Amino acid sequence: MHEMGIANSVLEAVRTEMRRYPGSYPCKVGVRIGEMAAVDQDALRFCFDAIILETDLASLELAIEFCPRRHRCQVCGREFVVRDYDSRCPQCVSLETTCISGDELELAYLEVEEYGSSTVGAKSTQ
Amino acid sequence: MDRVPLERKVLSENDRIAAELRARFQEHGVLCLNLISSPGSGKTSLLERTLESLPRHDRVAVLTGDIQTENDANRLKRFHFPVKQITTGGTCHLDARMIERHLADWPLEDLDLLFIENVGNLVCPSSYDLGEAAKVVVLSVTEGEDKPLKYPSIFFKSDLMVLNKIDLLPYVPFDINAAAENARKVHPGMEIVKVSCLTGNGLHEWMMWLGERRRAHKALLQATVS
Numbered sequence: 001m002h003e004m005g006i007a008n009s010v011l012e013a014v015r016t017e018m019r020r021y022p023g024s025y026p027c028k029v030g031v032r033i034g035e036m037a038a039v040d041q042d043a044l045r046f047c048f049d050a051i052i053l054e055t056d057l058a059s060l061e062l063a064i065e066f067c068p069r070r071h072r073c074q075v076c077g078r079e080f081v082v083r084d085y086d087s088r089c090p091q092c093v094s095l096e097t098t099c100i101s102g103d104e105l106e107l108a109y110l111e112v113e114e115y116g117s118s119t120v121g122a123k124s125t126q
Numbered sequence: 127m128d129r130v131p132l133e134r135k136v137l138s139e140n141d142r143i144a145a146e147l148r149a150r151f152q153e154h155g156v157l158c159l160n161l162i163s164s165p166g167s168g169k170t171s172l173l174e175r176t177l178e179s180l181p182r183h184d185r186v187a188v189l190t191g192d193i194q195t196e197n198d199a200n201r202l203k204r205f206h207f208p209v210k211q212i213t214t215g216g217t218c219h220l221d222a223r224m225i226e227r228h229l230a231d232w233p234l235e236d237l238d239l240l241f242i243e244n245v246g247n248l249v250c251p252s253s254y255d256l257g258e259a260a261k262v263v264v265l266s267v268t269e270g271e272d273k274p275l276k277y278p279s280i281f282f283k284s285d286l287m288v289l290n291k292i293d294l295l296p297y298v299p300f301d302i303n304a305a306a307e308n309a310r311k312v313h314p315g316m317e318i319v320k321v322s323c324l325t326g327n328g329l330h331e332w333m334m335w336l337g338e339r340r341r342a343h344k345a346l347l348q349a350t351v352s
Contacts, residue, residue, distance in 0.1 A: 002219055002250035009136050015131065027127065033135065038252045038279035085275065085311035095314060103282075105253060107132035117127075 034104035069102030141223035147257025163264035165246030171323035177205035219250035273304035
């Protein structure tokens, strides 16, 4: 259960980034989580919602993009999604394939809105 | 509404410290191994058997992590190598900052090999880089051969799987070939050694792997220097 620490790190990153946008507030933070990252999406959402509750970031939305494990074949170059741990190339059946994604635990983007430009999710504290 | 790309690791602060640790280990020629398993698989026993068989003058040290107690450090101190306990107080994994803090008064130039025994947990430790050269996962035969499929991340990220407690194989329904196959499904080409820390069976294979890693690490450092 390290999702609380991860939720905290996401929030810290948002706060750091927001220093560059005075007069704006964050609406949505995009996070990429790989299949092999050992992070539970539901637990992360639960922790994230718990730590933003009743703070100035209470309306911040967490968008999670799930990244399946992908391999590239060393022989024929085919890129494919690994299913049921079968990492053989579906094209040439080679076992020489290397992992190219699926291990992500990354901050992808932040959506910011200027105070007063929209009423949706905007804060009254300006 | 503006969308700003962030494009960095969520645990970038941990990764930054881990990268600093890795650079320091490199600078001082220290091979650092991060041992990870479920609670009770035998990480401490493996370290006991390892320290017991290393020459007294060997430049080896251990950082051992647990939520509470100094028990593991006390077990490992008997072998007269530097050992330090990290008690996390509740955190289910070690992070790079804990390693940095506990290494602060250890001169790395006096070390060639550093073992980090992580908190017993197959999930969370896999997300935290500690600056190690390799992760080693320990699985015991009482746990079930499908563990690599249930907890793929750590098997995917570990260079070696130590299959421990093989002395219990006659008494438990554990298919050792299926365990190896499952580990290699998750991590094709993964190295596997089968040991019993109780009887000593198979430990020479582990020591050979360790010796080979130490030689390779030294060779790599010399190549970098020259």
